Amino acid sequence: MEAGMVTPAPALVRFSGIQKTYDGEHLVVKNLDLDIRKGEFITLLGPSGSGKTTTLMMLAGFEVPTHGEIYLSGRPIKNMPPHKRDIGMVFQNYALFPHLTIAENIAFPLSVRKTNKADVEERVGSALRMIKMETLAHRRPGQLSGGQQQRVALARALVFNPQLVLMDEPLGALDKRLREQMQLEIKQLHETMGITVVYVTHDQSEALTMSDRIAVFNDGIVQQIDKPDALYEHPVNSFVAHFIGENNVLAGTVETVDKDYCRVALAAGGTVTARAINISGAGASTSLSVRPERITIIPDGSSSDGPNRLPAKVQNTIYLGDHALAVLDVSGNAEFMVKLQPGAHDSLTHGANVFVTFRPEDCLALDPV
Amino acid sequence: MTDALLTGGNASTEVPLKRRLRRAERTRQVKALALVLPLLVFLLFTFAGPIAGMLWRAVDDREVRQVLPQTVAALADWDGKDLPDEKAYAALASDIVAARASGTIAIAAKRLNYALNGFRTILTSTARNLKTMPEPGAAKETLGKINAAWRERATWTTIRDASGPITGFYLLAALDLVRNVDGAIVAAPPDQAIYRSLFTRTFIISLSVTALCLILGFPVAYLLATLPPGRSNLLMIFVLLPFWTSLLVRTCAWIVLLQSKGVVNDSLHWLGIIDEPLRLIYNRFGVCVAMTHVLLPFMILPLYSSMKAISPAYMRAAASLGAPPFTAFLRIYLPQTLPGIGAGSLLVFILALGYYITPALVGGAADQMISYFIALYTTETANWGLASALGAVLLLATILLALVYGKLVQGQQVTGGMKN
Ligand SMILES: Nc1ncnc2c1ncn2[C@@H]1O[C@H](COP(=O)(O)OP(=O)(O)OP(=O)(O)O)[C@@H](O)[C@H]1O
Ligand SMILES: [Mg+2]
Numbered sequence: 016m017e018a019g020m021v022t023p024a025p026a027l028v029r030f031s032g033i034q035k036t037y038d039g040e041h042l043v044v045k046n047l048d049l050d051i052r053k054g055e056f057i058t059l060l061g062p063s064g065s066g067k068t069t070t071l072m073m074l075a076g077f078e079v080p081t082h083g084e085i086y087l088s089g090r091p092i093k094n095m096p097p098h099k100r101d102i103g104m105v106f107q108n109y110a111l112f113p114h115l116t117i118a119e120n121i122a123f124p125l126s127v128r129k130t131n132k133a134d135v136e137e138r139v140g141s142a143l144r145m146i147k148m149e150t151l152a153h154r155r156p157g158q159l160s161g162g163q164q165q166r167v168a169l170a171r172a173l174v175f176n177p178q179l180v181l182m183d184e185p186l187g188a189l190d191k192r193l194r195e196q197m198q199l200e201i202k203q204l205h206e207t208m209g210i211t212v213v214y215v216t217h218d219q220s221e222a223l224t225m226s227d228r229i230a231v232f233n234d235g236i237v238q239q240i241d242k243p244d245a246l247y248e249h250p251v252n253s254f255v256a257h258f259i260g261e262n263n264v265l266a267g268t269v270e271t272v273d274k275d276y277c278r279v280a281l282a283a284g285g286t287v288t289a290r291a292i293n294i295s296g297a298g299a300s301t302s303l304s305v306r307p308e309r310i311t312i313i314p315d316g317s318s319s320d321g322p323n324r325l326p327a328k329v330q331n332t333i334y335l336g337d338h339a340l341a342v343l344d345v346s347g348n349a350e351f352m353v354k355l356q357p358g359a360h361d362s363l364t365h366g367a368n369v370f371v372t373f374r375p376e377d378c379l380a381l382d383p384v
Numbered sequence: 385m386t387d388a389l390l391t392g393g394n395a396s397t398e399v400p401l402k403r404r405l406r407r408a409e410r411t412r413q414v415k416a417l418a419l420v421l422p423l424l425v426f427l428l429f430t431f432a433g434p435i436a437g438m439l440w441r442a443v444d445d446r447e448v449r450q451v452l453p454q455t456v457a458a459l460a461d462w463d464g465k466d467l468p469d470e471k472a473y474a475a476l477a478s479d480i481v482a483a484r485a486s487g488t489i490a491i492a493a494k495r496l497n498y499a500l501n502g503f504r505t506i507l508t509s510t511a512r513n514l515k516t517m518p519e520p521g522a523a524k525e526t527l528g529k530i531n532a533a534w535r536e537r538a539t540w541t542t543i544r545d546a547s548g549p550i551t552g553f554y555l556l557a558a559l560d561l562v563r564n565v566d567g568a569i570v571a572a573p574p575d576q577a578i579y580r581s582l583f584t585r586t587f588i589i590s591l592s593v594t595a596l597c598l599i600l601g602f603p604v605a606y607l608l609a610t611l612p613p614g615r616s617n618l619l620m621i622f623v624l625l626p627f628w629t630s631l632l633v634r635t636c637a638w639i640v641l642l643q644s645k646g647v648v649n650d651s652l653h654w655l656g657i658i659d660e661p662l663r664l665i666y667n668r669f670g671v672c673v674a675m676t677h678v679l680l681p682f683m684i685l686p687l688y689s690s691m692k693a694i695s696p697a698y699m700r701a702a703a704s705l706g707a708p709p710f711t712a713f714l715r716i717y718l719p720q721t722l723p724g725i726g727a728g729s730l731l732v733f734i735l736a737l738g739y740y741i742t743p744a745l746v747g748g749a750a751d752q753m754i755s756y757f758i759a760l761y762t763t764e765t766a767n768w769g770l771a772s773a774l775g776a777v778l779l780l781a782t783i784l785l786a787l788v789y790g791k792l793v794q795g796q797q798v799t800g801g802m803k804n
Contacts, residue, residue, distance in 0.1 A: 099706075124706050
């Protein structure tokens with residue numbers, strides 16, 4: 016994808032000023048502009064009801080945009096029926112045809128395209144090999160486990176080499192372990208086949224694992240579109256900072272702004288220096304965002320005067336195997352999390368008064384929540 | 385050591401565990417039985433009992449045996465090749481004299497008349513003319529003089545074939561078959577052979593009605609299953625509306641609509657489409673229209689329930705995989721409605737087979753179905769044996785159909801791919 020960043024590949028799909036309302040009263044999708052490049056794995060991520068499925072359905076042709084136009088390979092497709100769009104789709108509940116066998120299910124898109132018999136057989140065979148289910152070819156979907164059905168749905172959506180594959184929470188019904196395994200399998204398929212994938216999920220870790228780019232949806236608006244690491248490191252607003260990864264919030268008021276940085280007076284007293292990301296200027300209220308792993312705990316007494324150094328009180332410690340969490344009370348936020356090395360939590364006693372410190376570049380001043 | 389302990393523990397508890405399981409199962413079975421017992425008893429008395437009774441009447445044949453016991457006994461070892469011997473004539477004479485005294489001649493006469501037209505006259509005239517028992521040894525001659533029929537073999541084979549206690553006579557008659565003088569099964573004479581064509585007619589009418597119901601009901605069921613709930617409920621009320629009025633009222637409404645001075649003919653005439661009124665009722669057309677109307681809900685409801693179970697995601701999936709709407713319908717939607725089509729068709733077909741009132745009211749003489757004749761034989765001519773035999777044949781055909789249907793749907797049982 017790095018190459019794609021240098022010489023932008025032509026957009027395979029372009030949403031241009033898309034709006035959608037079901038009831039004529041409020042917009043489920045508000046002014047969506049989104050380019051999907053050829054060969055990329057893009058994820059639509061957002062809370063429930065934020066309009067992800069609606070966006071996907073408009074692309075697949077099952078919903079009509081109320082306003083705006085969608086372009087596929089440069090051609091407007093608003094009036095193109097779904098079966099002519101050449102878009103493979105994997106549904107949340109798989110939608111495997113219950114009266115057909117696995118092999119017949121996978122052969123379906125080929126047979127409606129009047130592919131000749133030998134060709135169909137060969138491609139179904141290789142699709143079955145790809146999902147490692149040759150032996151189950153003659154079973155019915157009802158006789159498969161959820162994970163197996165998922166694989167068949169995937170094979171069926173890929174077997175006709177569509178120019179675009181859409182997946183709407185395809186792993187939502189699977190348990191955690193199987194989900195993680197399937198995430199890797201889907202990612203691998205994407206890489207080996209070079210297909211373009213639009214993936215919908217409301218699970219942020221799934222999005223971070225799989226995507227080239229993520230579009231964060233909230234309330235019918237795309238908040239930010241970026242690579243996973245950029246979303247995590249440089250969220251443009253509080254919603255994105257909260258939605259992607261763990262996050263500590265401190266409320267405050269901007270005192271002074273100096274180029275990229277600003278001084279913020281915390282509501283509970285004390286001041287910190289933060290990167291000015293999304294603030295209107297001096298005097299504005301703001302929410303500071305600090306990631307748990309960017310914070311250091313300084314046991315009381317060993318004083319070193321840093322720029323961002325706040326008194327804290329240990330509430331609790333949680334051991335999580337590969338790491339540990341300390342829950343502190345910092346400036347009125349009683350759930351301030353700090354990530355520790357495993358074992359480091361032993362030295363913290365409940366109720367102890369300590370200090371927390373973090374670098375100004377790890378503290379983001381964002382819009383107030 | 386712990387292993388040994390564990391297996392030892394298992395072995396010693398195994399038997400009681402099994403027994404306990406069985407006991408627990410038994411109490412559950414007893415409870416289940418107790419719950420269905422009232423219905424079972426009810427069905428036994430109102431359904432299984434009458435049906436068994438009807439089936440029994442189709443083969444029951446004891447009238448002649450009761451009225452002419454000595455004759456029946458005397459004919460038991462008759463070879464049927466020649467006229468019976470003097471002993472049989474004497475027995476008949478004695479039976480007739482006794483029956484006349486107790487007034488039971490008519491019972492036997494009616495039964496024998498079914499098998500041989502004119503037997504009633506033979507028997508009653510003989511009874512009337514046989515004042516006293518004939519001289520010993522002269523019975524054959526005396527009876528032969530009273531009625532020449534006693535000198536014919538057919539008269540005697542008729543009595544022998546009717547001597548019961550069970551008979552295939554009615555069942556054969558229901559299939560247009562009779563036994564001839566020599567006891568072989570042959571086709572009934574053409575003027576009596578009406579039942580096969582009657583069964584054929586019944587099946588053809590039922591099939592036409594089933595086909596009409598399917599053609600008309602399928603789109604309605606589809607609409608019902610796909611409309612938003614509010615509107616589909618309203619439509620459902622219209623579908624069920626016919627159930628709220630009596631069958632008789634609905635059938636009579638069709639008479640009002642379809643008769644030659646009826647609403648339809650008047651409208652067509654007024655519109656100038658026809659000059660002469662069309663014949664829409666008291667013929668096959670009227671029967672099919674009225675029966676289709678009455679039976680349509682029985683087609684729509686099973687179709688609706690099978691269509692309701694088909695997730696719209698299937699059609700979307702088919703479209704996204706490149707199937708145009710009609711292909712998707714044919715290859716994805718229709719196959720999944722097959723159980724509904726089968727159930728609805730079977731239901732309508734079986735109900736139509738037994739239809740009585742509607743064809744009786746809106747059909748002509750050539751449109752009466754088997755139940756009309758069953759009713760006729762039960763209530764008018766009191767030929768219960770034949771009525772029961774017709775019913776039994778109909779029942780058998782229906783059961784066969786149901787079995788065939790069962791086999792068909794069993795072969796392609798679908799469990800559905802949607803796990804959640
Ligand atoms: N067919 C419909 N008719 C009316 N409103 C709808 C319809 N489909 C979705 N909506 C509304 O549109 C909004 C967005 O729905 P959408 O299905 O796009 O959300 P989503 O982001 O996919 O959520 P989830 O993560 O729960 O699947 C919701 O408020 C929903 O109630
Ligand atoms: Mg959704």
